[in-house]
Amino acid sequence: MMQTYTIGQLGRLTDTKVETVRYYERIGLLPHPPRSVGNYRVYDGAHLARLGFIRRARELGFPLDQVRELLELSGQEARSCEQVDELVQAHVTDIERRIHDLQTLRQELTQLLAQCQHGKIAECRIIEALQPRVTG
Amino acid sequence: MMQTYTIGQLGRLTDTKVETVRYYERIGLLPHPPRSVGNYRVYDGAHLARLGFIRRARELGFPLDQVRELLELSGQEARSCEQVDELVQAHVTDIERRIHDLQTLRQELTQLLAQCQHGKIAECRIIEALQPRVTG
DNA sequence: ATCCACCCTGTAGTCACTACAGGGTCAAGA
DNA sequence: TCTTGACCCTGTAGTGACTACAGGGTGGAT
Ligand SMILES: [Zn+2]
Ligand SMILES: [Zn+2]
Ligand SMILES: [Zn+2]
Ligand SMILES: [Zn+2]
Numbered sequence: 001m002m003q004t005y006t007i008g009q010l011g012r013l014t015d016t017k018v019e020t021v022r023y024y025e026r027i028g029l030l031p032h033p034p035r036s037v038g039n040y041r042v043y044d045g046a047h048l049a050r051l052g053f054i055r056r057a058r059e060l061g062f063p064l065d066q067v068r069e070l071l072e073l074s075g076q077e078a079r080s081c082e083q084v085d086e087l088v089q090a091h092v093t094d095i096e097r098r099i100h101d102l103q104t105l106r107q108e109l110t111q112l113l114a115q116c117q118h119g120k121i122a123e124c125r126i127i128e129a130l131q132p133r134v135t136g
Numbered sequence: 137m138m139q140t141y142t143i144g145q146l147g148r149l150t151d152t153k154v155e156t157v158r159y160y161e162r163i164g165l166l167p168h169p170p171r172s173v174g175n176y177r178v179y180d181g182a183h184l185a186r187l188g189f190i191r192r193a194r195e196l197g198f199p200l201d202q203v204r205e206l207l208e209l210s211g212q213e214a215r216s217c218e219q220v221d222e223l224v225q226a227h228v229t230d231i232e233r234r235i236h237d238l239q240t241l242r243q244e245l246t247q248l249l250a251q252c253q254h255g256k257i258a259e260c261r262i263i264e265a266l267q268p269r270v271t272g
Numbered sequence: 273a274t275c276c277a278c279c280c281t282g283t284a285g286t287c288a289c290t291a292c293a294g295g296g297t298c299a300a301g302a
Numbered sequence: 303t304c305t306t307g308a309c310c311c312t313g314t315a316g317t318g319a320c321t322a323c324a325g326g327g328t329g330g331a332t
Contacts, residue, residue: 008308023290038311039296039310039311040309041311053266060241064287080254088249102235102238105231127206130210132185132191142279154278154279175328176329275330277328282325283323284323284324286321288317291314297310299307301304301305302305
């Protein structure tokens with residue numbers, strides 16, 4: 001009576017390309033499912049849940065090795081969630097650093113754009129700013 | 137009397153790894169330099185300037201194919217800088233989109249962290265939020 | 273002569289997929 | 303029964319922008 005799924009169905013349910021599901025299996029993130037007589041992969045609800053977890057974590061920007069850790073931790077129900085916190089907090093810090101870097105970049109580029117007088121390339125401040133100071 | 141540089145010197149002057157300089161040559165971003173009798177690459181000031189330009193553009197986050205366009209444009213001095221503007225503006229827009237995406241992510245994660253009660257993993261809201269709603 | 277820092281080529285690894293090529297399976301309709 | 307067409311299989315290679323070797327050759331100083 002257990003519900004089963006083909007790889008395509010699993011993909012549709014989790015918004016995952018079929019190739020990606022196979023990729024997750026190849027790198028050991030999803031277990032090898034049993035096969036049908038025609039050699040098709042046969043998934044069940046547990047696979048669906050696990051893939052859903054992976055995809056949600058990916059949406060939240062966790063790299064796959066951190067997803068792996070989160071999966072590992074999620075199975076140890078009696079344990080304290082301290083490590084989960086740490087992992088998520090580190091990820092937030094990383095995201096904040098990336099935001100900061102991009103804001104700096106945006107600032108620099110916007111300043112360049114503001115200086116451009118829309119003339120010939122020979123006088124363009126943007127191109128000029130890219131020319132390195134050739135200290136000779 | 138023309139100044140020349142080995143690949144290592146060029147790398148030091150532009151903060152570029154030697155492998156990266158060779159990589160730029162391989163993909164046609166830097167011209168093949170002449171070689172010494174011992175088959176060493178021999179660079180001159182023009183190479184140095186071009187590599188400097190590439191590295192500065194990379195620091196500003198331009199992908200290599202846009203760097204290629206910028207290099208192309210920078211050589212056409214009589215032309216209007218309209219295309220330069222467009223390219224840079226598109227890049228800024230892209231950066232702004234990335235900032236926005238990261239801020240959304242940060243918000244989601246921060247909310248998750250705030251909900252965690254620091255108990256057992258079985259009750260952890262973070263893990264819970266990653267479990268997909270298994271709608272039968 | 274020997275050392276060491278530097279240079280050479282070529283290949284493979286990174287991350288997280290994605291895109292084929294070249295086949296096999298399965299259910300439905302004519 | 304035959305044939306479509308949607309789906310599945312494996313294996314390999316491509317993406318961006320490098321980075322890291324392995325296994326050798328070169329050049330200058332001691
Ligand atoms: Zn302009
Ligand atoms: Zn301009
Ligand atoms: Zn906690
Ligand atoms: Zn918790």
